[in-house]
Amino acid sequence: MLVWIPAIAPDEIDYEGELGLVIGKRCRNVPNEKNAVLDVTAGFTIVNDVSVRDWQALEPGMVVSKSFDTHGPIGPWIVTTDEIGDPLDLRVRTYVSGDLRQDGHTADMLFNLYEQVSYLSSAFTLEVGDVLSTGTPSGIAWHRPGMYLKAGDTVRIEIDRIGNLENPVVDEPR
Helix, strand or coil: CCEEECCCCCCCEECCEEEEEEECCCECCCCCCHHHHHHCEEEEEEEECCEEHHHHCCCCCCCHHHCCCCCCCEEEEEEEHHHHCCCCCCEEEEEECCEEEEEEEHHHCCCCHHHHHHHHHHHCCECCCCEEECCCCCCCCCCCCCCCCCCCCEEEEEECCCEEEEEEEEECCC
16 A cells, blocks of 8 residues: 655655554453453554654644554554464564664563553443554654655565565655
8 A cells, every 4th residue: 555745744754663453342441461452352463653743743632643645554464363472572673665764572562552452442442343553663753854754665564473564655646
């Protein structure tokens, strides 16, 4: 899937390689326990949480800045929980046009995915098919001059035992 550089905001387009958790059972108030969370999880995928950073500075909740057309591609498939092993033991790497920009590990997340599912499900019901983007390692372009995405780049995110997601970056069609 292509990632567009929006015509209205072309200067600060950022990548974020993230593990995506796919909800497999409708749930609410899930305990912060491995087995409870995995019981409601269909599987895992890859998320490219593309962000328009200059728009992010204009809003407190980061909703619009992460909602531009083509931003947030996921895939290329879902790997089931029995195939993934320990979801807190996955390496996450993001390359931009072959340059390694992010190299992290799911064990190092600020909030692990069990905490995230428990917290979110305490506020609202999680529905089958919901995809939770669980956070990104260091190395994003934000506050790093010259590192933002531009037309002609390709973002490749690799996560152990899932595979890779590759997104060519192009200017938004006019």
